[in-house]
Amino acid sequence: MKFRSKFSLITACLASLLAFNQANAQNADSIRLNQIGFYPNAPKKAIILNTDRGAFYIETGAGKKVFTGSVSRSVSKAFNGKYTGIANFSALNTPGTYKLVIPQKVESYTFSISNNALKSVADGAIKGFYYIRASTELKEQYAGKWYRAAGHPDDKVLIHSSAASKDRKEGTVISSPGGWYDAGDYNKYIVNSGISTATLLSLYEDFPAYMQTVKLNIPESNDKLPDVLNEVLWNLRWMLTMQDPADGGVYHKLTNAAFDGMVMPDQTSTPRYVVQKGTAATLDFAAVMAQASRIFAKYPQQLPGLADSCQKAAIHAWEWAVKNPTVLYNQDKMNKTKKPQINTGAYGDNKVDDEFVWAACELLVTTKNNIYTPYIKLVPVEAITVPTWSDVRTMGYYTLLKHEDIVLTTSFNELPGLEIDFLKFADNLVAGASDDAYQTVIDKSAKNFGWGSNSVAANQGMALILAYKLNGDQKYLDNALANLDYLLGRNGTGYCYLTGFGDKQVMHPHHRPSVADGIEEPVPGLLAGGPNPGMQDKIPTASKVPDEAYIDDDRAYAVNEIAINWNAPFVYLANAIQAIESVTKKNRK
Structure with a gap:
């Protein structure tokens, strides 16, 4: 009896402790803020869900008050129809570790203020690409507990019937190793690799x-x-293997016929194919190779001949695309006549005018050859968008705007007008952001919350960084940082969306190694797709409200898959902010 009583007491204590911790977590979750940290001289805001008035305090871990402020009510309601409280503590710039407290005894998650506030997520998101490498073992000394065996050597890839040519007939074996797994699956797609690789190259080019x-x-x-x-x-180097050396055309993707199961990459054994050359893939390839050529030209000793090889590949691809301007990848149509049927990610695109613009811009800046100028078509300011894999025109605009010294020596004479329009586009992005319930650009419109909505937030931030670099207006930088705050916890769900970071973490992404490796924590440094009320996967989300339509469930690929084209703009945004705030930006007005 004594044993039972003692056991019951311990059980009761543990239950009480668990309930206390859960209550604390719920209380903390009612204060939405960047769960990692803030820069001393940058804006610092938190969103409070259950009150929109009264005082708030910033305290040290020991409970010492270091800042007192007043909660203000948001001008606009959130998508759920409720106002939020805004706690602005931007004036606190003393480095340290803190928590935000409101008189109702609600405390936020802890956060830091430091010059390297977001370096951990900036580094971690780049390292995320290492964890999704194909064709290689991940050793423990580099991957930690996420080490794994090599998967998909891709040294014996078959030419699919849709990709057959005179010199490479159906069934021909080619070698195409390396590259990154595209998303939660184990396939590799040129169109998505294009924008992702270019974004990382741009990060280096902009902040060398x-x-x-x-x-x-x-x-x-x-x-x-x-x-x-x-x-x-x-x-x-994988992308280079996807070009047919005979004619310059580029295969759309390297893939299984169907998706692999939720297994580790070394457990798969189905045949791999390169599938149909296409105009979009070939132009994306041309753009990336042209950009890579001018960057790697700075490293002739470390990478002898690579810059020349990239430029030749870019020009060869461009020539194929000019000869084949409307070869569109339509997987459903292809599967009616070609075998085996391919049922992996289609990445189909029914227009390629934007790809022509992007490739022409990159080639113009790299080669300074005016033959590309006629292909650079500008659109009205209202038609400018943040880039996506299927709409890359703005990627070309970025390149023109960043290389004014080169562009002004060419026959392209519309640069002044492009800069005016781009800054108007940036102005439109930030207009009214300070009125919305979460004080971010991404939350201005429900239209931003579709598949991969977190990449919209990151790409908006990337565009605003360029606007800031063009004219130095603080509003662009502040709003870029606000969107990063959104991704790190100041949002409608309270999640920090980068795996491995934050207090309320994504634990179950739709990502095969994270599901199959037997490790509780997912592979770190990967950005979840984010809120999307579409529920294309048929998995119910916690809410149908646009910015709350999310669930941390590995089956829910419509909201919780990872993808290289989502990670890449996050990498750019986080590293650009870290570079600006910790290195070049000393004081704010």
């Missing part, structure tokens, strides 16, 4: 001094080449 300092503990880490470029090379 800072990116030289970023060390990631990957196998290629050395003092000869920045690690972000070392990681890019893993995918770039």
Whole structure:
């Protein structure tokens, strides 16, 4: 009896402790803020769900008050129809570890203020690409507990019937190793690799001094080449194998006929194919190779001949695309006549005018050859969008705007008007953001919450970084940072969406290794897709409200898959902010 009584007491204590911890977590979750940290001289805001008035305090871990402020009510309601409380503590700039407290005894998750506030997520998101490398073992010294055997060597890939040509007949075996697994699956797609690789190249191109300092503990880490470029090379060299050397056309993807199961990559054994050349894939390839050529030209000793090879590949691809301007990838149509049927991600695109613009811009800046100028078609400011894999026109605009010195020596004479329109586009992005319930650009419109909504937030931030670099207006930088705050917890669900980070973490992404490796924590540094009320996977989300329509469930690929084209703009945004705030931005007005 004594034993039972003692056991019952222990059980009751544990239950009480669990209930207390759960209550604390719920209380903390009612205060939505960046769960990682803030820069001393940057804006600092938290969103409070259950009150929109009264005082709030910033305290140290020991309970010492260091800042007192007043909660203000949001101008606009959230998508759920409720106002929020806004706690602005931007004036607190003393480095340290803190929590936000309101008189109802509700405390936030702890956060830091420091000059390197977001370096951990900036580094971690780049390292995320290492964990999704194909065709290689991940060793424990680099991957930690997420080490694994090599999967998909891709040294014996078959030419699919849709990709057959005179010199490469159906069933011909080619070698196409390397690259990154595209998303939660194990296939590799040129159109998505295009925008993702270019975004990482742009990060280096825009912040070379800072990116030289970023060390990631990957196998290629050395003092000869920045690690972000070392990681890019893993995918770039795979992309080069996807070009038919005979004519310059580029295969749309390298894939199984159907998706692999939820198993580790070394457990798969089905045949792999390269599938149909296409205009979109070929132009995306041309753009990336042109950009890579001018970047790697700075490293002739470390990478002899690579810049020349990339430029030749880009030009060869461009020539194929000009000759074949409307070869569109339509998987359903292809499967009616070609075998085996391919049922993996289609990445189909029924227009390629934007791909022509992007490739022409990159080739113009790299080669300075005016033959590309006629292909650079500008659109009205209202038609400018943040880039997606299927709409890459703005990627070309970025390149023109960043290389004014080169562009002004060419026959392209519309640069002044493009800069005016781009800044108007940036103005439109930030207009009214300070009125919405979460104080972010992403929350301005329900239209932003579709498949991969978190990449919309990151790409908006990337566009605003460029606007800031163009004219130095603080509003662009502040709103870019606000969107990063959104991704790290200041949002309608309270999740920090980058795996491995934050207090309320994504634990069950739709990502095969994270599901199959037997490790409780998912592979770190991967951005979940984010809220999407579409429920294309038929998995019910916690809410149908646009910015709350999310569930941390590995079956829910419509909201919780990872993808390289979502990670890449997050990498850009987090590293750009870290570079600006910790290195070049000392004081704010």
